[in-house]
Amino acid sequence: MDPRHSAQDVVRCDICETAIVQMYCDFCHINLCVTCIGKHIADDYQKHIVVPFQKRKSTLIYPKCSTHQKKVCELLCKECDMSVCSLCTTISTDKHNGHTFLSLSEIYNERKADITKDSEEIENVISPTYEEMSTDLETQITNLDGEYVKFTTVVTKHGEEWHKEIDNVIKKMKNEIEEMKTKHLEILKKHLDEIMQIQSLIEQSLITLKEMEESNEVSVTMEYRSKNKEFRKLPPKVRVSLPTFSPNTIDSEQLYKSLGSLIPLSFTTDENGGTLKKTEILPKKPMDDPELVTAINTGYKKLYNVACLIEEEFWTSTAVSDMKCFNVQGTVINTLKTKSGDCPRDIAVTSDGDLVYTDWATKTVNKVKSGQTEEVIRLQGWKPVNLCVTSSSDLLVAMYSDDKTQSKVVRYSGSTEKQTIQYDDEGKPLYSGNTKMKYVSENRNLDICVADLEVGAVVVVSQAGKLRFRYTGHSSTKNKAFRPFGITTDSQSQILTADFDNHCIHILDQNGQFLRYIDNCDLKGPYGLCVDKSDNLFVAEFHSGNVKKIKYLQ
Structure with missing residues (x-):
């Protein structure tokens, strides 16, 4: 099989398509072998930025200046919150007069660090916490039938002690139990759907953050705003109490009331939503x-x-x-x-x-x-x-x-x-x-x-x-x-x-x-x-x- 068409092939030079890649042009974004470097930069060697392949995308791509078309922006005007070039800071205008200018590369590195930190928090703390909450709700739903079977069995056993004239009452109470179960299930599923929606947002955010970590686009990075504060605020935690059955002494005239009473389904929500999981940091060796x-x-x-x-x-x-x-x-x-x-x-x-x-x-x-x-x-x-x-x-x-x-x-x-x-x-x-x-x-x-x-x-x-x-x-x-x-x-x-x-x-x-x-x-x-x-x-x-x-x- 031609190695160039093999799924296990190494990265090849984009020019000759045969030699193994060794270098990378950070300006043109193409892979190069050593032999093809000269051919690639022959048109205008000053504009090309050739770096080792392992350091590809290490050169920052600065945005073009909106005022001076031939300049790139390497500074940020703190007061205007906008990217500017060196000419914007030196030419005497009222637009940035007396303003403070910050290094765009330093802010970029800080934002990159924030992105990495947010990504690690989502991956190691926030996402596992939501996964645990989701698993807990799924377990409750899975065990729900078994719990209600036990509950129904208690009621049925008590009903068997009565004569046939109470059959209709038993049926009525079973219907009430079924309604409670349905409502219980609806509550849990509703909360599970909310959790899973947030999980979907978290997964999408993590994918976006991973892409941004690998990107060297300054504009994209500068537009980044952390959503971790929203994710840290966990949704209310639903607590549902199973109904109970309190049997009464048989009274044919007061059959329904005498058989017992059902305490209605009840649930509470914990506004704190629990706590975020803490991951154990293993010591370095x-x-x-x-x-x-x-x-x-x-x-x-x-x-x-x-x-x-x-x-x-x-x-x-x-x-x-x-x-x-x-x-x-x-x-x-x-x-x-x-x-x-x-x-x-x-x-x-x-x-x-x-x-x-x-x-x-x-x-x-x-x-x-x-x-x-x-x-x-x-x-x-x-x-x-x-x-x-x-x-x-x-x-x-x-x-x-x-x-x-x-x-x-x-x-x-x-x-x-x-x-x-x-x-x-x-x-x-x-x-x-x-x-x-x-x-x-x-x-x-x-x-x-x-x-x-x-x-x-x-x-x-x-x-x-x-x-x-x-x-x-x-x-x-x-x-x-x-x-x-x-x-x-x-x-x-x-x-x-x-x-x-x-x-x-x-x-x-x-x-x-x-x-x-x-x-x-x-x-x-x-x-x-x-x-x-x-x-x-x-x-x-x-x-x-x-x-x-x-x-x-x-």
């Missing part, structure tokens, strides 16, 4: 062989720091004033300079996506918000080194004294000092008193983890500042002494620290027990570390200037 997802060259000769912005974007810094933001395709999407012109010692990203950095030359911690740099903290007698943003949006800043004899970690809420961590319970210094890096990270259990390079130890204290443990390396076959540089934590409360001299990453549990190394991704001088929301590890390599994205959990 370390992979036997961590995978190198990609390596991005930053262009820096020596690379110090990396901080995740979103899953596909990250900030970097080194011994110059420039701080660059890259996407995972290696494109520079933003560049900022320190206010002082000196190099930043460390960088971090807030929950709002703002960049913060330490400037030891000016003894300040600064935040860059909407392109404007503001001074958050100014120290006296101390110089800031490293920092991190906590889960409560506080800042943890590692610093050393001007005389280079003391070090400490200070917690700030905004510009207000809330906590100082410097000594243990015996009054001894927790950290070495020198100018070398002391990368800091907050764990999920709120422990504060510091990589103290000078003494070759990871020092971990509780949220209250009490020493929990010191990790000084793992007794193994590593050739050189443990000297930790960057440090970060993940969703499993694991601590990851860069072992610069041994070209590997140590992974510890939250109690300081060594779990494993990451040493199979050709790491060369790992320096700064960060972990994104999906537990992908980003490693800044000092000598190569590369940022490596590594998958190490499954």
Whole structure:
């Protein structure tokens, strides 16, 4: 059989129709083999966007500007709630004068994240809950005949104790029971129909969300509005009580009344509609062989720091004033300079996506918000080194004294000092008193983890500042002494620290027990570390200037 007509055939090049596809044109949306790339882009190579097939549809398709036909819209006017191009923001008109412009790609990524979140909630929580309600109603309907047979049997048994003159009364009561059953059935079926209609809407919504997740159409994504709030409001829960029979003593004159009475069918509705099902989230496990997802060259000769912005974007810094933001395709999407012109010692990203950095030359911690740099903290007698943003949006800043004899970690809420961590319970210094890096990270259990390079130890204290443990390396076959540089934590409360001299990453549990190394991704001088929301590890390599994205959990 011709493999091109086989149901199991691999994807083929759309031009030659024979070679296996290796590349994809994100502009023309066609599959390409390497040989046919030149033929495809020959007409106008600048307009084509050829990417590896695995990264197809990764290039955003921006809408055309309605005012400037040759431009595409990469910004959103916040006040007008409309997409605009760069010319719309620079040409002097009254239409957008004084307005705020947001990056369309950032909003697109946020909406994509919302879509994925909604899809996961529908698939894992909302839909299973409705399925359970539907199954419960179907079970009640299935068992309804059996319950009413039992009920009818009780009435019949009592009727047999009477003489034939009560047969008509028994028949009348049976008819009443049948009417009750019919009404009961109608109530349950009516509620089941309502549930199944909502389920149909949920299934359709999930299909739409899946299509939108796979789509790279900005306009479609921008028009998306979540329906999950409607789905979360569960319909009233019907509770139907079966009728009961209360027999009386036989009285031929009052036969109907004496035989007994039927308590009418009754039902109630629970307006709360029950509760949404909670799905159990299984813990992630370390992979036997961590995978190198990609390596991005930053262009820096020596690379110090990396901080995740979103899953596909990250900030970097080194011994110059420039701080660059890259996407995972290696494109520079933003560049900022320190206010002082000196190099930043460390960088971090807030929950709002703002960049913060330490400037030891000016003894300040600064935040860059909407392109404007503001001074958050100014120290006296101390110089800031490293920092991190906590889960409560506080800042943890590692610093050393001007005389280079003391070090400490200070917690700030905004510009207000809330906590100082410097000594243990015996009054001894927790950290070495020198100018070398002391990368800091907050764990999920709120422990504060510091990589103290000078003494070759990871020092971990509780949220209250009490020493929990010191990790000084793992007794193994590593050739050189443990000297930790960057440090970060993940969703499993694991601590990851860069072992610069041994070209590997140590992974510890939250109690300081060594779990494993990451040493199979050709790491060369790992320096700064960060972990994104999906537990992908980003490693800044000092000598190569590369940022490596590594998958190490499954």
